[in-house]
Amino acid sequence: MKREHQDAVDGGGSWHPEAAAMEDEKGKGTMGAEEDGGDDELLAALGYKVRSSEMADVAQKLEQLEKAMGSSTAANDDALVSHLASDTVHYNPSDIATWVDNILWELNASPTPLAPRPPSPPPPPPPAVPLQNHHHQRHFDLPLAGPEQSTITTVDLPTAPRRLADNYDPKPLPAPHAAAGRIVYGSDAQSVVAPSPRDRKRMKVCSSPPSSSSTTDAAKSDKALPVVVVDTQEAGIRLVHALMACAEAVQQESLKAADALVKQITVLNTSQGGAMRKVAGYFAEALTRRIYRPQPHRGVGCSSRDSAALDNILHQHFYESSPYLKFAHFTANQAILEAFAGCRRVHVVDFGMRQGLQWPALLQALALRPGGPPAFRLTGIGPPQPDHSGALQEVGWKLAQLAGTIRIDFRYRGLVAASLADLEPHMLLDPNTGDCSDGGEDEEPEAVAVNSVFELHGLLARPGALEKVLGTVRAVQPRIVTVVEQEANHNGGTFVERFTEALHYYSTMFDSLEGGALAADAACGGGRRDQALSEVYLGRQICNVVSCEGVERTERHEALAQWRARMGRAGFDPVAIGSNAFKQASMLLALFAGGDGYRVEEKEGCLTLGWHTRPLIATSAWRVAASAGGDPIAAAAAAAL
Amino acid sequence: MAGSNEVNANECRMVVPLNTWVLISNFKLAYNMLRRPDGTFDRHLAEFLDRKVPANAAPVNGVVSFDILIDRTNNLLARIYRPAPPNPSPATTPLADLHRPPSPDPFPVIIFFHGGSFAHSSPNTAIYDSLCRRFVSLCGAVVISVDYRRSPEYRYPCAYDDGWAALKWASTEPWLHGGKDAKLRVFLCGDSSGGNIAHHVAVRAAESGIEVSGNILLNPMFGGNHRTESEKRLDGKYFVTIQDRDWYWKAYLPEGADRDHPACNPFGPNGVNLEELPFTKSLVIVAGLDLVQDWQLAYADGLKTAGKDVKLVYREQATIGFYLLPNTDHFYEVMEEIKNFVTSNL
Numbered sequence: 004m005k006r007e008h009q010d011a012v013d014g015g016g017s018w019h020p021e022a023a024a025m026e027d028e029k030g031k032g033t034m035g036a037e038e039d040g041g042d043d044e045l046l047a048a049l050g051y052k053v054r055s056s057e058m059a060d061v062a063q064k065l066e067q068l069e070k071a072m073g074s075s076t077a078a079n080d081d082a083l084v085s086h087l088a089s090d091t092v093h094y095n096p097s098d099i100a101t102w103v104d105n106i107l108w109e110l111n112a113s114p115t116p117l118a119p120r121p122p123s124p125p126p127p128p129p130p131a132v133p134l135q136n137h138h139h140q141r142h143f144d145l146p147l148a149g150p151e152q153s154t155i156t157t158v159d160l161p162t163a164p165r166r167l168a169d170n171y172d173p174k175p176l177p178a179p180h181a182a183a184g185r186i187v188y189g190s191d192a193q194s195v196v197a198p199s200p201r202d203r204k205r206m207k208v209c210s211s212p213p214s215s216s217s218t219t220d221a222a223k224s225d226k227a228l229p230v231v232v233v234d235t236q237e238a239g240i241r242l243v244h245a246l247m248a249c250a251e252a253v254q255q256e257s258l259k260a261a262d263a264l265v266k267q268i269t270v271l272n273t274s275q276g277g278a279m280r281k282v283a284g285y286f287a288e289a290l291t292r293r294i295y296r297p298q299p300h301r302g303v304g305c306s307s308r309d310s311a312a313l314d315n316i317l318h319q320h321f322y323e324s325s326p327y328l329k330f331a332h333f334t335a336n337q338a339i340l341e342a343f344a345g346c347r348r349v350h351v352v353d354f355g356m357r358q359g360l361q362w363p364a365l366l367q368a369l370a371l372r373p374g375g376p377p378a379f380r381l382t383g384i385g386p387p388q389p390d391h392s393g394a395l396q397e398v399g400w401k402l403a404q405l406a407g408t409i410r411i412d413f414r415y416r417g418l419v420a421a422s423l424a425d426l427e428p429h430m431l432l433d434p435n436t437g438d439c440s441d442g443g444e445d446e447e448p449e450a451v452a453v454n455s456v457f458e459l460h461g462l463l464a465r466p467g468a469l470e471k472v473l474g475t476v477r478a479v480q481p482r483i484v485t486v487v488e489q490e491a492n493h494n495g496g497t498f499v500e501r502f503t504e505a506l507h508y509y510s511t512m513f514d515s516l517e518g519g520a521l522a523a524d525a526a527c528g529g530g531r532r533d534q535a536l537s538e539v540y541l542g543r544q545i546c547n548v549v550s551c552e553g554v555e556r557t558e559r560h561e562a563l564a565q566w567r568a569r570m571g572r573a574g575f576d577p578v579a580i581g582s583n584a585f586k587q588a589s590m591l592l593a594l595f596a597g598g599d600g601y602r603v604e605e606k607e608g609c610l611t612l613g614w615h616t617r618p619l620i621a622t623s624a625w626r627v628a629a630s631a632g633g634d635p636i637a638a639a640a641a642a643a644l
Numbered sequence: 645m646a647g648s649n650e651v652n653a654n655e656c657r658m659v660v661p662l663n664t665w666v667l668i669s670n671f672k673l674a675y676n677m678l679r680r681p682d683g684t685f686d687r688h689l690a691e692f693l694d695r696k697v698p699a700n701a702a703p704v705n706g707v708v709s710f711d712i713l714i715d716r717t718n719n720l721l722a723r724i725y726r727p728a729p730p731n732p733s734p735a736t737t738p739l740a741d742l743h744r745p746p747s748p749d750p751f752p753v754i755i756f757f758h759g760g761s762f763a764h765s766s767p768n769t770a771i772y773d774s775l776c777r778r779f780v781s782l783c784g785a786v787v788i789s790v791d792y793r794r795s796p797e798y799r800y801p802c803a804y805d806d807g808w809a810a811l812k813w814a815s816t817e818p819w820l821h822g823g824k825d826a827k828l829r830v831f832l833c834g835d836s837s838g839g840n841i842a843h844h845v846a847v848r849a850a851e852s853g854i855e856v857s858g859n860i861l862l863n864p865m866f867g868g869n870h871r872t873e874s875e876k877r878l879d880g881k882y883f884v885t886i887q888d889r890d891w892y893w894k895a896y897l898p899e900g901a902d903r904d905h906p907a908c909n910p911f912g913p914n915g916v917n918l919e920e921l922p923f924t925k926s927l928v929i930v931a932g933l934d935l936v937q938d939w940q941l942a943y944a945d946g947l948k949t950a951g952k953d954v955k956l957v958y959r960e961q962a963t964i965g966f967y968l969l970p971n972t973d974h975f976y977e978v979m980e981e982i983k984n985f986v987t988s989n990l
């Protein structure tokens with residue numbers, strides 16, 4: 004690729020715009036510049052999206068920013084620069100143009116260096132405005148005509164807290180723990196800081212459309228296989244090799260060979276220890292199921308649907324033993340909190356209510372926000388539980404009690420649904436006003452947030468289910484949709500490809516649990532039990548990914564690039580999660596015992612949590628796309644006002 | 645001040661391609677926000693802004709990468725890059741194949757220390773992931789990019805200790821010993837602070853009897869108390885200022901030390917005499933618009949004076965970071981120099 008030297012004037016520094024096109028650049032799958040919507044290829048390979056046609060414009064903005072920041076030698080610029088770092092919320096650094104715009108906006112909004120804002124909001128005055136006048140009686144709706152097993156129960160909170168229920172047991176909720184190395188989310192008011200009203204206007208919409216670039220991303224991501232090797236012992240390597248060989252045999256339907264390999268794996272596993280042994284055990288078991296039960300079969304232990312109660316218990320222990328769920332809740336809550344800034348009536352729809360672990364922290368943050376809390380309505384959705392039919396309602400009661408103690412006007416509705424696809428928009432309406440977002444008379448419309456933690460991938464097992472659910476979500480016109488999913492592709496390619504991905508994913512997952520358990524055990528005991536049950540929880544996922552097919556295979560995890568494409572097609576635009584959420588998540592992670600290996604990363608407006616360099620779960624936020632032809636940022640700004 | 649900034653911006657814009665200017669300016673401004681006047685560093689914002697890429701055991705352009713925990717007790721991670729093993733199924737790479745020698749013939753192992761003035765970046769930072777992949781393609785090498793501890797949280801000598809740990813680890817891995825003589829043919833390579841680390845790890849290697857085939861220093865970070873002519877002449881003109889250099893040294897060197905500390909100024913008043921040591925041969929690449937070039941040139945001179953083999957490549961109109969984007973002669977010609985150096989010292 005050598006070029007001849009230019010003359011001495013530029014000393015050989017000639018540049019080669021065509022080199023970019025000719026250079027087979029890092030094989031990221033990008034072809035000519037046009038296919039990427041005109042993004043500069045070389046910068047794209049380094050993680051930055053800048054349209055070639057806008058390069059000069061971006062350069063000018065950078066110059067502008069530099070002038071505004073001044074030369075860092077001047078003392079009075081130090082405060083300004085420091086303000087930019089600590090007080091500005093940064094979004095989506097890959098998009099240089101928007102990143103710079105955001106900072107310039109921040110600088111224009113505050114021309115003089117600000118005194119640093121206090122780290123936590125001041126305690127709110129008692130609400131001057133009387134609480135919303137809702138019905139005070141409890142009532143239970145009759146089951147709706149509709150999907151067989153769906154019922155609605157509604158619980159209202161009286162404005163004046165009655166006596167606390169005797170059996171109110173805070174344990175299932177993340178009540179403040181003694182700081183025994185446990186991560187403390189709920190009680191730490193500073194952990195979720197309500198943004199100022201000004202921040203509300205900057206609910207950032209990622210300017211890059213999720214269209215063409217994300218389909219190439221999806222294609223690329225199918226091929227990506229991040230591997231973190233923590234155990235390079237010979238035995239571990241041979242074990243993995245045997246597992247892969249067995250998967251190959253299964254794929255080729257050489258069941259005799261596969262069976263022989265499973266036996267070999269079992270033998271090899273005896274000399275193994277730690278996370279690898281457990282992971283190999285689960286994969287071997289899953290392979291065995293697949294070998295001996297080739298027909299689609301509702302394998303016991305392969306689906307979280309088998310027993311909702313057991314699943315909830317396992318989920319609880321997984322919550323305790325590792326920061327994944329806490330990170331999911333925290334980051335989603337942060338996005339919801341920001342979306343709810345300035346709203347007086349809010350409604351959260353939780354697609355997977357379970358024990359409601361996510362909501363105490365959000366309630367507490369709302370209680371402490373400047374201007375006081377909104378009226379809060381929660382719709383919790385859960386699967387049918389024939390053995391314990393009151394569970395969904397019970398959770399609502401407990402949250403109502405909590406809300407009472409912190410003076411939040413709280414209403415709850417539990418919806419039992421066998422599948423999220425059974426939901427219809429009218430079920431999510433406010434029972435009092437009969438209307439979802441368009442409050443009558445003098446009512447401010449309800450601001451809606453839809454929250455899904457690990458609930459969307461299951462819909463991919465039935466064609467059309469996801470699209471239906473996303474259609475329902477759009478119909479309720481949410482301000483924000485928060486989605487947390489496993490950051491892995493366990494739903495594409497061949498069986499062997501899926502198996503390989505899952506093997507690496509769960510090996511990394513299990514390895515992360517090892518460190519946490521040791522430390523938690525040292526701190527307050529119970530760490531080992533949490534870990535063991537978490538492994539069972541994850542083991543069921545492994546079993547499902549490996550041994551099930553068709554509608555039974557519900558653990559159809561997909562990576563961010565694929566979700567981006569799906570959400571884009573369904574009419575949603577990404578909302579960037581900012582550096583404030585990132586910082587707080589990182590700081591809280593540092594408190595988590597055994598947390599050294601956990602890393603938070605920002606990826607195109609989303610946050611991921613991973614073990615060492617391997618992201619394992621991803622939180623993303625979305626809003627309904629602006630109508631065609633409009634400028635999405637202007638529309639968002641208009642909508643925010 | 646505003647006036648001279650404009651002149652600087654124009655000059656600077658003329659010597660690099662526009663996308664390079666955008667990339668490096670973006671880093672510069674972001675980094676300005678991360679360094680606090682009191683010497684602390686906004687690590688969380690730094691990690692938020694850093695563009696990272698995961699490892700990928702599926703071949704991309706014939707290169708695969710995977711991350712490895714070299715030392716579990718202190719979380720010392722490294723990213724390993726290697727030529728894709730011959731494999732019938734291109735989509736996946738069995739783990740065992742990752743740990744086989746890439747060739748029966750001698751092959752180079754390049755231990756790479758990324759730049760960032762001791763404070764920024766990681767092996768999974770996109771710019772360094774990209775560079776390491778290129779080294780694999782260029783030289784048929786196995787590249788080990790070390791996630792060394794960074795300042796100001798970890799000062800001297802932590803980065804050197806981690807580099808040394810990586811070298812020792814490599815020396816015990818059978819699959820890295822290539823050729824019929826099963827020998828580790830290791831090169832220490834780094835840019836900016838990484839170049840500085842490569843030097844100091846090479847010294848330790850020479851003191852301990854581990855043979856290093858060669859050092860490759862790309863715009864290595866050295867300094868001293870004295871203000872050199874190039875520092876004064878180029879201060880603030882091409883992305884870098886004396887002030888930021890001072891900040892990074894202050895953040896890395898022990899509290900109370902000055903820039904004549906041997907870590908910063910290895911051939912200065914407190915330097916170590918290399919004459920008696922079997923210190924390896926070096927390729928030193930200097931950019932003519934880098935304000936610390938006088939220190940880099942002094943370093944090359946210091947090696948020569950100590951009787952060590954050194955090849956100096958001076959790129960007159962190159963700025964810092966020219967090796968990040970494959971869009972100039974500097975890039976391609978320097979890559980060629982590196983390739984020649986490696987293959988001829990294998």
